[in-house]
Amino acid sequence: MTSIHLENLKKSFGAFQALKTMDLKINDGEFVALLGPSGCGKSTTMNMIAGMEDPSEGRILFDGRDMSGVSMGKRGVGFVFQNYAIFTHMNVYENLAYGLRVRKLPEAEIDRRVRAIAEFLQLGPLLKQPSAKLSVNILQRLAIGRSAIVEPAIFLLDEPLSNVDAAFRAVMRTELKHLQRQFKQTMVYVTHDQLEAMTMADRIAVMDHGVLQQSGSPVEVYNNPTNTFVAGFLGSPGMNLVRSTLADSGGSLAADMGTFGMSDTLEDSLARCAANENRREVYYGFRPEQATLAATGEGGIPVFFVERIGARTIVHLGRDKATIKIVMDNDNGLEAGMCARLTVNPGAVRLFDAESGMAIGRA
Numbered sequence: 188m189t190s191i192h193l194e195n196l197k198k199s200f201g202a203f204q205a206l207k208t209m210d211l212k213i214n215d216g217e218f219v220a221l222l223g224p225s226g227c228g229k230s231t232t233m234n235m236i237a238g239m240e241d242p243s244e245g246r247i248l249f250d251g252r253d254m255s256g257v258s259m260g261k262r263g264v265g266f267v268f269q270n271y272a273i274f275t276h277m278n279v280y281e282n283l284a285y286g287l288r289v290r291k292l293p294e295a296e297i298d299r300r301v302r303a304i305a306e307f308l309q310l311g312p313l314l315k316q317p318s319a320k321l322s323v324n325i326l327q328r329l330a331i332g333r334s335a336i337v338e339p340a341i342f343l344l345d346e347p348l349s350n351v352d353a354a355f356r357a358v359m360r361t362e363l364k365h366l367q368r369q370f371k372q373t374m375v376y377v378t379h380d381q382l383e384a385m386t387m388a389d390r391i392a393v394m395d396h397g398v399l400q401q402s403g404s405p406v407e408v409y410n411n412p413t414n415t416f417v418a419g420f421l422g423s424p425g426m427n428l429v430r431s432t433l434a435d436s437g438g439s440l441a442a443d444m445g446t447f448g449m450s451d452t453l454e455d456s457l458a459r460c461a462a463n464e465n466r467r468e469v470y471y472g473f474r475p476e477q478a479t480l481a482a483t484g485e486g487g488i489p490v491f492f493v494e495r496i497g498a499r500t501i502v503h504l505g506r507d508k509a510t511i512k513i514v515m516d517n518d519n520g521l522e523a524g525m526c527a528r529l530t531v532n533p534g535a536v537r538l539f540d541a542e543s544g545m546a547i548g549r550a
């Protein structure tokens with residue numbers, strides 16, 4: 188096992204700063220997902236950890252050892268890409284055995300390890316199959332096996348599941364997590380898919396525009412996003428962010444959401460974090476599953492769309508272009524054209540400064 192320290196890491200391509208700044212410590216045996224939208228610098232970061240790109244500034248340390256000038260082959264990393272690198276002229280067995288043969292392991296040991304990993308990844312019956320004839324799903328499973336079999340101290344995976352189908356992706360999420368637990372590797376996993384990050388990672392590093400926005404456990408980044416980007420990016424739908432003005436209300440501080448014709452008195456702890464600042468402009472945030480709706484005869488917020496997705500119902504409410512989405516497990520019969528009263532769970536309210544987008548206090 189090996190720890191990784193990205194120290195003030197930066198990467199530019201000509202005048203373009205693909206990675207503006209990255210400071211991140213990844214512990215021995217930890218599974219960290221680099222999560223963010225396309226172009227935010229995830230692969231660039233990964234390529235530098237692997238040794239395929241040199242940083243423009245900053246350092247990468249493995250167990251405290253500076254990796255500057257250390258070639259990819261000498262870093263002890265396994266790398267799986269979106270586009271599986273498989274030798275199509277070899278069968279499954281030979282592909283799996285390749286890394287062990289390069290390391291000149293005894294034939295009996297190679298055979299034992301090939302069969303063990305094949306069993307683990309359900310490739311056992313396919314060992315004699317020519318790789319050229321395998322499906323995309325199986326090829327990616329083989330690519331993972333081929334890298335994992337040499338038991339690298341650090342395992343880097345860059346969008347390994349983006350080409351495989353949805354059902355297979357769900358299976359592989361579980362298998363990859365299993366694999367990491369079994370081999371206790373330090374794993375860095377690049378994805379733009381929050382479900383992958385949320386289900387597999389011990390810690391998620393959320394990136395945007397070449398900047399690390401937040402790193403924390405999946406629950407932490409979901410419940411306490413550090414800014415409006417993380418709040419909106421995580422969750423499906425993302426956190427509701429309602430522009431509002433803080434206002435004195437009978438000795439307490441309330442968030443006034445004029446657009447929705449409502450006002451919510453803040454819990455004392457949150458009001459204190461907002462420094463009880465009357466007239467401060469904020470975003471009032473809450474997760475779509477942290478509120479209830481009740482139909483009203485008249486008044487309330489107009490419902491304009493109801494999505495029923497199996498057991499889940501997503502109700503879209505709003506006026507003009509301002510919308511709120513509420514996710515419910517039960518179907519309370521709301522339909523487009525009706526009006527509803529919204530009650531937000533007080534403990535779930537998060538505030539963000541309207542100008543900087545940064546969270547005000549943390550729960």
Ligand SMILES: Nc1ncnc2c1ncn2[C@@H]1O[C@H](COP(=O)(O)OP(=O)(O)OP(=O)(O)O)[C@@H](O)[C@H]1O
Pocket residue numbers: 200203205223224225226227228229230231232379
């Ligand atoms: N070799 C390069 N030369 C110039 N620009 C590059 C190079 N590699 C990456 N970039 C740019 O750097 C930015 C970050 O790219 P990167 O591949 O790291 O993003 P990403 O978060 O992995 O997104 P994606 O999932 O789309 O690959 C992008 O704007 C990309 O076009």
